[in-house]
Amino acid sequence: MTPSPAPDPNAAVAHALAAEPSAAHPGRARRIPFLEMIGSRITQEADGVAVIELELRPDLLNNHGGGHGGVVMSLLDSAMANAALSKLDYSREVVTIDMQIAFMRPAVGRLKATGRAVGGGRSICFCEAVIEDESGQITAKSMGTFRYRTPGPSRAGE
16 A cells, blocks of 8 residues: 655645635635645736646656646646636636647746736637746746636536
8 A cells, every 4th residue: 555645735725725715706716626636726816817836746747757748738727717717807607618738848846827818708718828937937838718608506526
């Protein structure tokens, strides 16, 4: 039997942020267990810009020692989705329609994904995002299309 990994302090912060209720921002109270599990946390979200940070752990790496592509893509998706949501002050929800990703270099250490809402209308939002490592090097870039929708019941954590 393998020992359990040590508790990650970032996961507790992410869980507290995700579970924090807000009458002004109902979308912020939605839990996304996967993002909690990997330890990502929102550090900025306003006016069509969102920043998500993550300290890579050994269990989030690929066999080459860099951040797993799925983790990198999830950070980009989350940064863009939160940028789209913040553009409307979290009055609606979004679902990802399309994403294109360019992996520029291996993602290592502390990552910062910055998403920006760059266009769209009442039902669609176009976004861009980049991930930088601790040294400011861009490790990945993305563009995405998101559909706005009326908030519905959350199924996360059932």
